[in-house]
Amino acid sequence: MDVSVKGEYALRAVFELACRDSDEPIKIAKIAERQRIPQKFLELILSQLRQGGFLGSRRGTDGGYFLARPADSITVGDILRHIDGPTTPARRLEQGDVANDSPFPELWQKVERALSSVIDRTSFADLVMRWKENRARKVVNWDI
Amino acid sequence: MDVSVKGEYALRAVFELACRDSDEPIKIAKIAERQRIPQKFLELILSQLRQGGFLGSRRGTDGGYFLARPADSITVGDILRHIDGPTTPARRLEQGDVANDSPFPELWQKVERALSSVIDRTSFADLVMRWKENRARKVVNWDI
DNA sequence: GTCAATCTCTAGTAAATTGATAGAGAATCC
DNA sequence: GGATTCTCTATCAATTTACTAGAGATTGAC
Numbered sequence: 001m002d003v004s005v006k007g008e009y010a011l012r013a014v015f016e017l018a019c020r021d022s023d024e025p026i027k028i029a030k031i032a033e034r035q036r037i038p039q040k041f042l043e044l045i046l047s048q049l050r051q052g053g054f055l056g057s058r059r060g061t062d063g064g065y066f067l068a069r070p071a072d073s074i075t076v077g078d079i080l081r082h083i084d085g086p087t088t089p090a091r092r093l094e095q096g097d098v099a100n101d102s103p104f105p106e107l108w109q110k111v112e113r114a115l116s117s118v119i120d121r122t123s124f125a126d127l128v129m130r131w132k133e134n135r136a137r138k139v140v141n142w143d144i
Numbered sequence: 145m146d147v148s149v150k151g152e153y154a155l156r157a158v159f160e161l162a163c164r165d166s167d168e169p170i171k172i173a174k175i176a177e178r179q180r181i182p183q184k185f186l187e188l189i190l191s192q193l194r195q196g197g198f199l200g201s202r203r204g205t206d207g208g209y210f211l212a213r214p215a216d217s218i219t220v221g222d223i224l225r226h227i228d229g230p231t232t233p234a235r236r237l238e239q240g241d242v243a244n245d246s247p248f249p250e251l252w253q254k255v256e257r258a259l260s261s262v263i264d265r266t267s268f269a270d271l272v273m274r275w276k277e278n279r280a281r282k283v284v285n286w287d288i
Numbered sequence: 289g290t291c292a293a294t295c296t297c298t299a300g301t302a303a304a305t306t307g308a309t310a311g312a313g314a315a316t317c318c
Numbered sequence: 319g320g321a322t323t324c325t326c327t328a329t330c331a332a333t334t335t336a337c338t339a340g341a342g343a344t345t346g347a348c
Contacts, residue, residue: 058344059345
């Protein structure tokens, strides 16, 4: 009932890439620094996200990572499930037969749906938009 | 984003106790057998649930465990949080200051609310009720 | 073509967590 | 007093988590 640190790092890294609208690659070192993520650990995570088709990369000077798809087509759920695995193990969702039934598969399905209604409906475009709005509000308050 | 086996055992054990409307204690061995839970492991879990005020117990012959409160006043969330800890670590829910803000505390709060809308609103009385209804339906289908 | 920068891949690893087990001790009832 | 059952502390193997090390492969600049 919790997200791993790795999953959180993955979300922060993708968010960092989604914030830049340009397609030019951002270096691992830069993401690591800005999001305070151990660099070597982040390398593994980014590589895994690339293998999942979420990110693209380029090597060499001016290399780095970038979104492989538009930010509004990548959801928080996509990233979390790719990094941390399924939110609920399949066997918990299966209805038992008459002999061995229990109320729990139905419960886990409800939990799954509730969770999904948030994580699968929040794209990184949404996150960036909300973040910019909040940011604007705070700056205004500061000015008063 | 998952529940431990221990948490699942705890739910099954409390459900087992909630199914009996009588207040007479049920032995650990019986619960372990009926719910297929390793007995020694279950002992720890039941003891922890007793310390949390959810269960009561009696020793000796005719001893066992029983609900300390009515089944409609114990929720799935109560048990899960007592056994597995908070569903989202507090630090993830905290809003950062202007200098270091991010869209994630808001996200985690939404996740938390979505989860809560299921687990904190499902009591063991609900589970027993639904289970009995389902059971009745299945038996009817068998008879046809 | 070589050099520097950067991603990529395979290992390894210390610490924590998970899912248990063992066994002595304490209460309850006959 | 003895049988039964819960209670408490300790221990443990396996797995997972969070992270590090280092050699290798690309890329672009010169």
